[in-house]
Amino acid sequence: MTNTETALKDAMGSIEGALGVALVDYGSGMALGTLGGSQTLDLNVAAAGNTDVVRAKLRTMEMLNIQDAIEDILITLGGQYHLIRLLTGRGGSGLFLYLVLDSRRANLAMARHQLKRIETELEV
Amino acid sequence: MTAAPEVLAELQGLRARVPHLTGAMVASTDGLVIAHLVAGMEPDGVAALTAAALGVGARLTDAVGHGGFRELLVSGEHGYVATYAAGPSCVLTLLATADANVGRLNLEARRAGxxxxxLTGGPADRRERAPVPPPPPPSRAPLPSRPGHRPGNNNDNGASS
Structure with a gap:
């Protein structure tokens, strides 16, 4: 079991092409922790914006009567991948991990696998 | 205030951008309404209460050595009341429902502030907002008494009457 800080460091260090990572509470839209990012990538802005993405998807599923849970959401940009992975473990509900990848350097399958491992080990 | 239409336009923009926003108001730090978008309540009362909360907030940050006032977030059972510094003499107060995206509320309100x-005569602000200076030390004015409660009889606990 790892804590938030270790999980974020793990994501930045072990996932090839990682540009930034955040652990976000989609109840409030605020980040519990962020690592990486840059002048042009403000992870707190990303946390608030992607909270709306997650909420919209959950609402859509509710309207479609889909009795299921979101495992992850992938957003493909021209030069980046954005991965959102919802936490499932105890104490983790209402949170998601948000990972920004450089698409030229990242291996999407590997990144997704690594993020799943980090999410399972994470205890908030 | 001649700036009121521009301030009001800013509040309208804020309401369009932030879902779950139920009210918005700009008031001076001494509790006078400059522009507002609130329905179903008295804006003057809210502005006056904001000024009082602001006074305590500013004194608190000053007392612990954290500098001037920036923001105040109060979370109630059914929603949030958030106050943000908007220059040295004005504040922006927002009301939002309990399921509001506070992260987004903060971001939008800081920019709007x-x-x-x-617009309200404060300095054109760069990245940092000009902090509200801490108010003078409190005069020992008595707190307003509740209706039906006799003032000046503070130590009665119901047994003496």
Whole structure:
């Protein structure tokens, strides 16, 4: 079991092409922790914006009567991948991990696998 | 205030951008309403209460050595009341429902506060907002008494009457 800080460091260090990572509470839209990012990538802005993405998807599923849970959401940009992975473990509900990848350097399958491992080990 | 239409336009923009926003108001730090978008309540009362909360907030940050006032977030059972500095003499107060995206509320309100500051005569603000200076030390004025409660009889606990 790892804590938030270790999980974020793990994501930045072990996932090839990682540009930034955040652990976000989609109840409030605020980040519990962020690592990486840059002048042009403000992870707190990303946390608030992607909270709306997650909420919209959950609402859509509710309207479609889909009795299921979101495992992850992938957003493909021209030069980046954005991965959102919802936490499932105890104490983790209402949170998601948000990972920004450089698409030229990242291996999407590997990144997704690594993020799943980090999410399972994470205890908030 | 001649700037009121521009300030009001800023509030309208804020309401369009932030879902779950139920009210918005710009008031001076001494509790006078400059522009508002609130329905179903008295804006003057809210502005006056904001000024009181602001006084305590500013004194608190000053007392612990954290500098001037920036923001105040109060979470109630059914929603949030958030106050943000908008230049040295004005504040932006927002009301939002309990399921509001507070992260987004903060981001939008900080930007709006920075835009409102020059409109209300404050300095055109760069990245930092000009902090509200801490108010003078409290005069020992008595707190307003509740209706039906006799003032000046503070130590009665119901047994003496």
């Amino acid at each position: 920075a835009r409102i500051a020059p």
